[in-house]
Amino acid sequence: xxxxxxxxxxxxxxxVATVIEGQAVVLADAEGRSVHPSVVAFGYGNAVVxxxxxxxxxxxxxxxxxxxxxxxxxxxxxSDEVDRIRRMVAWGVAEGPHGDARVRVKGxxxxxPEISAHVLAHMKGIAEQATGQAVDGxxxxxxxxxxxxxxxxxxxxxxxxxxxCLRIINEPTAAALAxxxxxxxxxxxxxxxxxxxxxxxxVLRLDGExxxxxSTAGDTFLGGDDFDGAICDHLAxxxxxxxxxxxxxxxxxxxxLLEAAxxxxxxxxxxxxxxxxxxxLGRDPAGNPIGLQTPLDQGTxxxxxxxxxxxxxxxxxxxxxxxxLTPGQIDHVLLVGGMTRFPLVRxxxxxxxxxxxxxxxxxxQVVAQGAAIQAFALTxxxxxxxxxxxxxxxxxxxxxxxxxxxxxxxxxxxSIPTEMGKTFTTAHDNQGEVRIQVYQGESRIAAENxxxxxxxxxxxxxxxxxxxxxxxxxxxxxxxxxxxxxxxLETGRSVETTLQASSNLTQxxxxxLKFDELGF
Amino acid sequence: xxxxxxxxxxxxxxxxxxxxxxxxxxxxxxxxxxxxAVGEAFRRESRRLxxxxxxxxxxxxxxxxxxxxYRLINEAWRVLKDPEGRARYDLLLADxxxxxxxxxxxxxxxxxxxxxxxxxxxxxxxxxxWKMALRDFNDGQFKSCVMNIQFxxxxxxxxxxxxxxxxxxxxxxxxxxxxxxxNPYKLRIM
Numbered sequence: 001x002x003x004x005x006x007x008x009x010x011x012x013x014x015x016v017a018t019v020i021e022g023q024a025v026v027l028a029d030a031e032g033r034s035v036h037p038s039v040v041a042f043g044y045g046n047a048v049v050x051x052x053x054x055x056x057x058x059x060x061x062x063x064x065x066x067x068x069x070x071x072x073x074x075x076x077x078x079s080d081e082v083d084r085i086r087r088m089v090a091w092g093v094a095e096g097p098h099g100d101a102r103v104r105v106k107g108x109x110x111x112x113p114e115i116s117a118h119v120l121a122h123m124k125g126i127a128e129q130a131t132g133q134a135v136d137g138x139x140x141x142x143x144x145x146x147x148x149x150x151x152x153x154x155x156x157x158x159x160x161x162x163x164x165c166l167r168i169i170n171e172p173t174a175a176a177l178a179x180x181x182x183x184x185x186x187x188x189x190x191x192x193x194x195x196x197x198x199x200x201x202x203v204l205r206l207d208g209e210x211x212x213x214x215s216t217a218g219d220t221f222l223g224g225d226d227f228d229g230a231i232c233d234h235l236a237x238x239x240x241x242x243x244x245x246x247x248x249x250x251x252x253x254x255x256x257l258l259e260a261a262x263x264x265x266x267x268x269x270x271x272x273x274x275x276x277x278x279x280x281l282g283r284d285p286a287g288n289p290i291g292l293q294t295p296l297d298q299g300t301x302x303x304x305x306x307x308x309x310x311x312x313x314x315x316x317x318x319x320x321x322x323x324x325l326t327p328g329q330i331d332h333v334l335l336v337g338g339m340t341r342f343p344l345v346r347x348x349x350x351x352x353x354x355x356x357x358x359x360x361x362x363x364x365q366v367v368a369q370g371a372a373i374q375a376f377a378l379t380x381x382x383x384x385x386x387x388x389x390x391x392x393x394x395x396x397x398x399x400x401x402x403x404x405x406x407x408x409x410x411x412x413x414x415s416i417p418t419e420m421g422k423t424f425t426t427a428h429d430n431q432g433e434v435r436i437q438v439y440q441g442e443s444r445i446a447a448e449n450x451x452x453x454x455x456x457x458x459x460x461x462x463x464x465x466x467x468x469x470x471x472x473x474x475x476x477x478x479x480x481x482x483x484x485x486x487x488x489l490e491t492g493r494s495v496e497t498t499l500q501a502s503s504n505l506t507q508x509x510x511x512x513l514k515f516d517e518l519g520f
Numbered sequence: 521x522x523x524x525x526x527x528x529x530x531x532x533x534x535x536x537x538x539x540x541x542x543x544x545x546x547x548x549x550x551x552x553x554x555x556x557a558v559g560e561a562f563r564r565e566s567r568r569l570x571x572x573x574x575x576x577x578x579x580x581x582x583x584x585x586x587x588x589x590y591r592l593i594n595e596a597w598r599v600l601k602d603p604e605g606r607a608r609y610d611l612l613l614a615d616x617x618x619x620x621x622x623x624x625x626x627x628x629x630x631x632x633x634x635x636x637x638x639x640x641x642x643x644x645x646x647x648x649x650w651k652m653a654l655r656d657f658n659d660g661q662f663k664s665c666v667m668n669i670q671f672x673x674x675x676x677x678x679x680x681x682x683x684x685x686x687x688x689x690x691x692x693x694x695x696x697x698x699x700x701x702x703n704p705y706k707l708r709i710m
Contacts, residue, residue, distance in 0.1 A: 166575070167572075207563060209567070210563055210566065210567055212563070212566075377572065378572055378575040378576070379575070379576060380576070381523070381524045381573070381576040382523075383523045385567075385572070385573060388566060388567055388570045388572060388573070389572065390566055390570070401642070402642065403642040403643040403644070403676065404643065404644050405642060405643075405644055414594075414598060415594045415597065415598065416594070417571065417587055417590060417591055417594070418591055418594050418595070418598075419591045419595075421621060444644065444647075445644045475591070477587075478571065478572065
């Protein structure tokens with residue numbers, strides 16, 4: 001029998017772990033490396049390389065080297081986020097047959113789950129080499145704010161990779177699992193997860209082996225990238241004041257300033273002040289080159305990024321209110337995500353919660369370790385389970401009503417698995433079908449939320465309007481994936497539901513893409 | 521019989537009983553228990569009956585049943601954890617209603633709608649004007665109120681509640697206007 005692993009499938013890096021003798025252990029490759037770039041490079045012919053070797057190719061063949069695929073997974077081609085990513089990367093982004101965003105490399109178009117499948121297969125290979133055992137199944141982590149489409153696409157990636165997906169769990173929840181595993185006392189903890197592009201906060205109640213997510217909240221447009229942007233804006237102002245050069249709309253100069261901002265931000269987590277030097281930003285009327293040279297200290301950066309950190313606390317307020325707790329009632333604060341290495345963030349978080357955040361855990365590894373513990377709990381039955389995870393759905397699930405409002409069916413922060421029913425009636429005489437659009441999100445206006453799909457209840461019985469009553473059950477399983485079934489209340493017959501307008505791959509397409517026995 | 525088999529048998533038995541169980545019985549807690557005790561009961565039953573504990577079983581039917589059982593546990597907790605929801609449920613339960621289903625809730629919601637004009641709006645674009653109109657109405661600003669209701673009615677011309685308010689506000693506005701005319705202290709510039 002093989003082993004079960006936990007995989008942290010990250011935007012930039014991935015980590016794999018498993019439980020050995022009751023301990024969650026991160027598995028390293030033959031070179032001893034435990035953190036692997038989530039990069040997939042396409043070389044000559046059909047050669048595909050993944051991880052560290054793929055990242056090396058980024059420098060000389062960026063157009064064939066796919067990184068940050070996670071930002072695209074489960075997204076529609078026509079969306080702001082996809083536009084942003086297209087401007088960021090050298091490889092192509094194409095529209096798939098379901099309106100989904102896809103990756104175009106060397107004239108070939110790949111579904112995003114296919115790219116992620118290469119990363120998962122790579123992690124599986126590392127685990128098999130490290131343990132000498134076959135990997136039977138995996139628990140894979142996703143950001144807490146991931147919607148149904150993104151979770152489903154991640155599951156598809158596992159299937160394509162030939163990996164049995166035991167469960168999809170949320171990254172903050174996994175971190176809490178790694179922290180609380182084996183502790184007996186009751187406590188409330190907060191997981192503050194500030195990554196490159198997004199912010200998530202979860203409040204959990206820990207009680208022995210029971211991990212109960214009380215509430216979760218997030219801002220999908222708040223992360224390290226915004227910190228870089230704020231510093232970059234400051235540098236642009238300095239440049240204008242010093243030289244009169246305005247880089248607004250100048251893509252290449254702005255990119256240089258942005259890179260300098262990112263470097264300065266990293267350096268300032270270790271020293272108090274740095275000298276920023278950016279040459280070659282333009283030329284003055286006389287043809288002399290213009291560059292920027294300016295000192296930057298922690299105080300200035302603090303002033304620049306404080307509004308962003310404050311925004312994260314507004315989200316924390318929301319999660320705490322939902323949980324009915326005050327910052328002072330939280331026993332421990334866990335930091336996850338690269339941006340939490342930034343001393344200003346740590347300090348501000350400590351101030352907000354009135355206690356020092358825990359720092360004995362490795363922020364790179366803690367998520368994979370938590371996933372490994374959940375994989376262990378799901379594969380080894382015992383009278384005293386290692387962990388029982390009670391998670392919640394991060395976004396409200398609802399249907400569009402006449403007039404364009406969203407009628408919430410399953411409110412956010414509902415414990416999963418869950419099921420809610422709603423009765424629909426016909427609006428016209430002899431109406432043969434009812435069209436139901438399902439959305440996920442918090443806006444009261446349906447169109448401002450993410451459209452999950454459209455269900456058509458067809459083959460309804462011929463009857464005057466209002467007489468046919470169809471009961472539709474919306475359920476969310478433990479992976480956070482939505483399922484819909486419908487029943488004609490009068491006849492008790494099940495009504496056919498067809499999901500349309502979903503951007504996900506069909507079952508048949510996933511089967512088609514499956515890697516063969518040898519890998520790919 | 522090993523522990524896992526016992527778990528499967530318990531799930532099968534409970535699944536049979538599900539249609540007859542109210543929220544207190546599925547959580548195995550007394551109807552008069554305080555909130556703390558209800559929470560403890562939810563956690564105790566979650567430990568025992570969470571469907572993850574059936575993950576190692578090979579019988580798919582039992583797994584489905586474990587999900588059904590736990591969904592009811594979650595439903596019970598979702599309703600009972602909120603004291604207001606619990607009070608509403610207790611009233612329904614006294615009438616023999618075991619679950620806060622969509623329809624039971626819809627009944628409660630329409631009762632609320634009858635008393636609360638704010639929920640009468642159905643069109644998102646009308647919402648802003650309707651809210652302003654109601655505020656004007658309460659503040660006695662009838663002239664502005666009439667205007668806002670007219671804007672709101674542009675988006676949903678058939679709204680009865682709005683029409684009713686429009687009538688009332690128009691009447692009040694006209695009364696006010698006529699009072700102004702009669703104001704003996706008003707100076708007229710000839």
